[in-house]
Amino acid sequence: MRLLNKVALVTGAAQGIGKAIAEIFVKEGATVIFSDINDDKGQRACNDINIKRQQWGESKPAQYMHLDVSNESDWQQAEQAIKQKYQGLDILVNNAGITGFLETTGAHDPEHLDMASWRKVHQVNLDGVALGCKAAIALMKNRSTDKNSNSSIINISSRSGMVGIPLAAAYASSKAGVRNHSKSVALYCAQNGYDIRCNSIHPAAIYTPMWDTMLGEGDAREEAIKVISKDIPLGYMGDVMDVAYATLYLASDESKYVTGIELTIDGGILAGSTATPAQSD
Known part of the structure; x- marks a missing residue:
């Protein structure tokens, strides 16, 4: 029960990494607000967790909230709803x-990029994080007076925010913005004496539904996974729980002295892919 009595909001919680994070938060005792734009899938994920939580003892019921992170009015409504029901927020996972x-x-390479597509990616990935941090600060800044317990904002960036991605320039740019904004939020909160930490997580080669269209099906999928795994020093793709456990640490009071960091979860890719062990015959 590492998050007992804490209130957490997880965006994009209908599937993949977001769903895994929301589930482990519920399991660890938090009151979790699932949010997404896919209401059917999001509500179903929330319902599934509420069925499971009955096996976990003291965990609190989760709830679902529609939230388009690129829409400022959606964030304003979410902020008011959370303030009214819970009097504040302890954890936000963007x-x-x-x-x-x-x-x-549109195309996403630097030479042919389509500006409408560029803006859409940034509206969701970067503006959504900035708006989330803004709402969270308002909900968190008067939340705790205990130096051994503080609020936590965790922004999910990407390994793509630390390196160039030639055919996904908008995605890489937006995730780099998340990386830097997290540090600005961390310093701002510290300078203002708010008991709020902010950190970013940078996953890479994590198997999620986002990969489905790129990997194909059947034998082609297995071969594609093998090709990707050859460039990962640990030799295999990660799964959503690898990210969920890292997020749990940054959400808990165990990390009360950790702010402004970037945590990479990539099987060693950024450490240098040349370190990949030789494949035996």
Whole structure:
């Protein structure tokens, strides 16, 4: 029960990394607000967790909230609803994001990029995080007077925010913005004496539904996973729980002295792919 009595909001919680984070938060005792734009899938994920939580003893019921992170009025409504029902917020995970490949029509390389597509990716991935941090600060700044317990904002960036991605320039740019904004939020809260920490997490090669269209099906999928895994020093793709456990640490009071960091979860990719062990025959 590492998050007992804490109230958490997780964006993009209908599937993948967001769903895994929301589930482990519920399991660890938090009151969790699932949010997404896919209401059917989001409510179903929330209902599934509420069925499971009955096996976990003291965990609190989760609830679902519609939230388009790129829409400022949605954030304002969420802020008011959380303030009215819970009197504040202890944890925000800004997880919602898009690659732009499925959600927009334009090219994403630097030479041919389509500005409408560029803006859409940034509206969700970067503006959504900035608006989330703004709302969270208002809900968190008067939340705790205990130096051993403080509020936590966790922004899910990407390994793509630390390196260039030639055919996904908008995605890489937006995630780099998340990386830097997290540090600005961390310093701002510290300078103002708010008991709020802010950190970013940078996953890479984590198997989520976002990969489905790129991996194909059947034998082609297995072969694609093998090809990707060859460039990962640990030799395999990660799963959503690898990110969820890291998020749990940054959400808990165990990390009360940790702010402004970037935590990479990539199987060693950024440490240098040349360190990949030789494959035996």
